Amino acid sequence: MIPFVKGHGLGNDYIVLDESDLPRPLATEAIARICDRNWGVGSDGILLLVPSRRADFGLRIFNPDGSEAEKSGNGLRIFAKYLWDHGRAKKTTFTVDTKGGVVECQCRVEGGRMGFVTVEMGHATFRAPEIPMNGPDRDVVGVPLQLGDGTTLAVTAVSVGNPHCVTFVERLDDGECRRLGPLIERHPAFPNRT
Incomplete structure (x- = not known):
């Protein structure tokens, strides 16, 4: 049995997995089956905790068809809550390495419980x-x-x-x-x- 968490954020839902819990790398077909709302757990994608040399944590984001996404604001907030709730994040501000670059997450914590997360997504470009x-x-x-x-x-x-x-x-x-x-x-x- 592979442990997972399903998180929700502003209309998006993601399944969070730790790569170290997986017996083998996730295949595209497996991601699609897991994300299928009729035959799987059902979600907008998978957030996979991976090691990083550039940031406090690494994150790979997969769309429900198995393709890899660069960033997701809601996904990052769900991921930050997962890290806090599971004792991985030891401080309220930390960095996450994504395919779209390193982002900073700031967690508002009161009484040991996370209230909300702010994610610095970077500057917008229209070029x-x-x-x-x-x-x-x-x-x-x-x-x-x-x-x-x-x-x-x-x-x-x-x-x-x-x-x-x-x-x-x-x-x-x-x-x-x-x-x-x-x-x-x-x-x-x-x-x-x-």
């Missing part, structure tokens, strides 16, 4: 090469993006260590989000997805 986004070296703000179904959206792309793509709408429509989200996430303009 296409830094997101990364294929195309000209420019700020990606209100730029037209044609999707695979022929829809063209004005998008703003931003990275704080992981790529995001934003489109502003008059009203939020769940059906449109479900239809357009995957087309944006896997658009060829974003080599690391969004």
Whole structure:
């Protein structure tokens, strides 16, 4: 039996594992099975505690399809709480090494219990090469993006260590989000997805 914790933060839920508890490295297929909400534990991804030479702790973040993410603000806050609750973090401010860089976590602790966590995600960039986004070296703000179904959206792309793509709408429509989200996430303009 492999011990794990499931944490929730602002609408995201992650499974936290310690690499030292695993009998072998996590395979992409295993991650997808674990994260499956019908057949597995179900989550938005896996947070894997790993060693680090650059920070107090190392963290690998896996999406539910098994691909590796650079950073996740909610994931980092869940991870920080895990470290505190399991006695790994001995001080209220510590660093975590992610694929998207080293971040600082500041924990608000009262009476030995963690109240909340602040994560320094770094500076936001809109520059296409830094997101990364294929195309000209420019700020990606209100730029037209044609999707695979022929829809063209004005998008703003931003990275704080992981790529995001934003489109502003008059009203939020769940059906449109479900239809357009995957087309944006896997658009060829974003080599690391969004």
